[in-house]
Amino acid sequence: MSGITLAVPSKGRLEELTREWFAANGLVITRPGGARSYLGAIEGLPDVTVRFFPASEIARELIRGTIDFGVTGRDLIHETSETGPASVSIAKPLGFGNADVVVAVPDAWIDVTHMHDLADVASDFRSRHGRWLRIATKYITITRQHFARAGIAEYRTVESLGATEAAPASGVADIVVDITSTGSTLAANGLRVLEDGVMLHSEACLIVSRTAGWSSRRKARLDAVLARLGCAAGF
Amino acid sequence: MTGAALRRANLESLVEAQGACRATPPLLLSADPYFDLAGEEFGRRLLLTTDTTGAEYCLRPDFTLPIVASYIEDGVGEPAAFSYMGPIFRQRENGPAEFDQAGIELLAQPDGDVALDQVLTFARAALSIFGVAPDIRLGGVGLFEALLVQADMPDAWRPRIRNRFGHTEAMNRLLTRLEAAPDAPRDKQPSRKALVEDITEQMVASGLSLSESRSPEEIADRYLEQQALDAAQVPSATLKLLRDYLAISGPVLQALTRIEALAARHKLMLGVPIRTIRRHLNGLGEARVTFDAGFSPRLDYYTGIVFEMTGPNGEVLASGGQYDRLLERLGATAPIAASGCSVWVDRLEAEVAP
Numbered sequence: 001m002s003g004i005t006l007a008v009p010s011k012g013r014l015e016e017l018t019r020e021w022f023a024a025n026g027l028v029i030t031r032p033g034g035a036r037s038y039l040g041a042i043e044g045l046p047d048v049t050v051r052f053f054p055a056s057e058i059a060r061e062l063i064r065g066t067i068d069f070g071v072t073g074r075d076l077i078h079e080t081s082e083t084g085p086a087s088v089s090i091a092k093p094l095g096f097g098n099a100d101v102v103v104a105v106p107d108a109w110i111d112v113t114h115m116h117d118l119a120d121v122a123s124d125f126r127s128r129h130g131r132w133l134r135i136a137t138k139y140i141t142i143t144r145q146h147f148a149r150a151g152i153a154e155y156r157t158v159e160s161l162g163a164t165e166a167a168p169a170s171g172v173a174d175i176v177v178d179i180t181s182t183g184s185t186l187a188a189n190g191l192r193v194l195e196d197g198v199m200l201h202s203e204a205c206l207i208v209s210r211t212a213g214w215s216s217r218r219k220a221r222l223d224a225v226l227a228r229l230g231c232a233a234g235f
Numbered sequence: 236m237t238g239a240a241l242r243r244a245n246l247e248s249l250v251e252a253q254g255a256c257r258a259t260p261p262l263l264l265s266a267d268p269y270f271d272l273a274g275e276e277f278g279r280r281l282l283l284t285t286d287t288t289g290a291e292y293c294l295r296p297d298f299t300l301p302i303v304a305s306y307i308e309d310g311v312g313e314p315a316a317f318s319y320m321g322p323i324f325r326q327r328e329n330g331p332a333e334f335d336q337a338g339i340e341l342l343a344q345p346d347g348d349v350a351l352d353q354v355l356t357f358a359r360a361a362l363s364i365f366g367v368a369p370d371i372r373l374g375g376v377g378l379f380e381a382l383l384v385q386a387d388m389p390d391a392w393r394p395r396i397r398n399r400f401g402h403t404e405a406m407n408r409l410l411t412r413l414e415a416a417p418d419a420p421r422d423k424q425p426s427r428k429a430l431v432e433d434i435t436e437q438m439v440a441s442g443l444s445l446s447e448s449r450s451p452e453e454i455a456d457r458y459l460e461q462q463a464l465d466a467a468q469v470p471s472a473t474l475k476l477l478r479d480y481l482a483i484s485g486p487v488l489q490a491l492t493r494i495e496a497l498a499a500r501h502k503l504m505l506g507v508p509i510r511t512i513r514r515h516l517n518g519l520g521e522a523r524v525t526f527d528a529g530f531s532p533r534l535d536y537y538t539g540i541v542f543e544m545t546g547p548n549g550e551v552l553a554s555g556g557q558y559d560r561l562l563e564r565l566g567a568t569a570p571i572a573a574s575g576c577s578v579w580v581d582r583l584e585a586e587v588a589p
Contacts, residue, residue: 083328108437109449110430111458116409121449121457123398128453132274144279151398151405153274153533169442174449190441 002217003047004225007061007070010038010052014204017096018071025229047221056080063087065211068222075101075179075202079141089208092231097204099181101139103146103197106168106175107190114196115150118175122154125174136160136167137177139199146177146199165189208233239584245364246580247320250337253357255316258340260301262322266291268300272564273534280325294324299575300565302340307567314343320580337361338555338577342562347572348511351540351557352518358544358553358576359522365583369544369552370523373487373515374530376400376556377539378494378508379480385503386476389467391460396477401531410477416468424462430455476501483528487516490526512540536560542576546586553578 008029009015019029022042029050031040040050051067059076061067063084071094077084105112112118125133133155137143140157147155158173165185167173179202180186183193206229208222219233226232251257263284270278281293295301298319306315320337339357344350362369379400383393392413399406425433434451438444445451479497483490491509498505516524531541532554541556555576562571 106438106441106443106448108434108441108443108451109454110434111454111461116412117461119398119405120395123394129448132271141279144275148276149404151402151408151533153276155275156270156278157275168448171444171447190437190443 002215002221003049004068004218004221005049005051006042006225007051007053007058007067007072008040009055009058009071011035011054014055014071014097015052018094018204021094021096022229027225027228045225048225059084062207062209063211065209065213067209068212068218069206069208069226071204071206073097073099073202074205075099075139075142075200077207078145078200079139082141082145087209087211089210089234090205091208091226091233092206092229094204094206097202099179099202100198101142101177101179101200101202102183102186102193103199104165104176104178104180104186104191104193107192109192112194114194115152118194119150119152122152125154132156133175134158134173135175135177136164136173138164139177139179142199143177165191206231208235210235238587242364242584242587243580246337246361246583249357249360249364250318250320250339253316253318253339253353255318255339255341258298258302258305258317258319259321260295260298260305260319262295263292264295264301266293268304268565269293269296272300272536276533280327282324282326282331296323296325298323298336298338298577299340299561303342303561303573304565306342307562307565312343314345316341316344335580336577337580338575340573340575342573343571344574347539347557347559347574348514350572350574352515354555354574354576355515355518355542358542358555358578359519361578362544362546362552362583365587367546367552367583367586368522369546370525371519372530372543372545373512373524373526374401374541374556375508375512375526375528375539376531376537376541378505378512379528379531380538381505381508382476382480382498382503386473386501388469388473389464391464391467392469398535401529401533403529406481406529410474413469414471414474416465424459427455427459430458472501481529483526484530485525487512487524487526490528494528515540532556534558536564539574546582548586550582551579552582552586 008018022029028043029040030043031037038052040052042048042050055072056076058070058072059080062070063081077088112121122133135143135155136158138161143157160167164176164178166189167176222233266281266283269281281296284292302317317340322333323336324333339354341350341353383397399409431451434454438451483493495509531537536558537556538559539557543551544553546552553576557574559570559572561573
């Protein structure tokens with residue numbers, strides 16, 4: 001089989017911007033069944049199948065190699081699996097969907113401005129409060145990696161799939177790791193990003209799976225499509 | 236019996252011959268104690284599952300914790316010895332895995348030195364069954380703590396430095412920060428009362444509970460302490476001492492001699508912990524032993540001496556040491572001497588050329 005599969009975010013602003021970006025580069029993505037269809041095509045490229053997926057599933061399937069290339073956020077590649085970044089290749093950052101994964105603490109914690117302050121607070125949190133410092137986040141993998149690098153082990157994560165910024169006020173957690181583009185939602189909730197608290201700069205990227213079983217014919221097809229988009233697979 | 240089966244049988248006999256209770260903790264354990272003890276960093280290595288109420292369980296990731304926890308439950312005090320051999324389960328980079336581990340736990344022994352010698356002897360005997368003459372790497376948690384207590388610095392810095400022991404990058408960042416500490420005169424600080432009022436106001440405004448998490452008093456105190464710390468610098472001679480000490484790594488006798496020289500230069504009394512390390516060397520005979528001053532597991536319940544034994548291809552085959560603070564962490568009311576080690580059976584089997 002020499003066909004290749006492109007995954008495109010299935011809804012919202014991300015879908016729109018992705019299709020605009022492809023169109024600006026001369027490739028028109030069609031979605032014959034409209035928003036309720038999950039199958040599409042690129043005009044003039046019959047051997048490219050387009051599938052519409054939620055962005056987090058695109059990350060997962062790129063890492064597993066069940067789709068060949070697609071558009072998703074860098075954050076989701078890092079979060080889905082520790083081996084995620086090694087399993088894919090970023091062909092091109094697309095310049096939209098920019099946001100940072102950050103560590104934020106209550107503004108009232110005037111003594112905590114850097115990660116090393118957090119290390120101090122975490123290290124004796126349990127002896128003071130009888131429990132570990134709690135971090136609300138949906139980015140569990142990224143948090144663990146970043147905190148390990150910072151030498152902080154004394155905390156628990158609390159999985160939070162929505163409205164993470166409200167977790168400190170609702171008493172679910174003490175601090176948060178969240179994604180933000182302007183920081184305004186965090187600020188509105190009385191949270192402040194640590195000065196060295198940016199863990200990851202994310203944006204939407206065109207990403208190629210390294211694990212997708214690349215025969216030379218399929219790879220040649222991919223390279224040809226990427227060349228039209230002004231980028232290369234990088235492997 | 237083939238070579239491989241014979242080696243297994245020999246290891247089994249060694250485990251049985253420790254004059255210890257053979258411990259067989261359940262395979263399915265509550266996950267919370269692991270998170271509580273070792274935090275998220277170890278937590279990500281667990282194989283987790285959830286019951287219908289949402290409580291988390293894990294496949295047994297080690298033997299030490301369930302052995303020690305059940306010892307505490309049975310009422311501590313009496314010296315006890317446990318040995319084990321069986322599967323443990325951990326996540327690794329390319330998928331979950333089952334490993335065999337063997338080891339011993341010596342608890343509340345009257346003489347911690349003798350207990351550690353038994354642990355070291357056990358580990359070396361296990362390795363020799365597989366024909367491995369290991370490189371032994373020793374670390375001195377007790378030695379570092381003795382140095383830290385005596386080194387000239389404002390008290391508040393000691394726990395901060397201790398907390399980073401064993402994490403080379405974090406320690407390095409802290410020392411670099413301390414070395415670069417500005418000499419600039421400080422602004423006058425607001426009073427504690429004013430600070431507490433300010434912080435309380437901020438917390439109330441953003442809907443934070445004043446008691447569930449960090450309280451305004453705690454934040455104000457740490458803020459003031461932090462300001463005082465920035466002013467109360469660690470003397471540069473002490474920072475140099477810490478740098479010099481942590482860089483010491485090499486053949487054990489040379490390393491200890493260098494530490495003694497360093498201690499003499501800085502007028503530190505490190506004789507007791509150094510002599511303790513020397514005493515254990517007698518039992519290690521001809522083995523290649525190195526001492527690495529910065530080496531420590533990243534778990535604050537380790538005390539005294541810690542070790543790792545590696546084979547020809549550099550993999551850790553056995554590790555352990557003394558952890559007198561572990562029982563307290565798990566609910567005992569006072570520190571209780573504890574030492575032990577675990578041996579990676581799968582890795583040992585891989586050391587034997589087919």
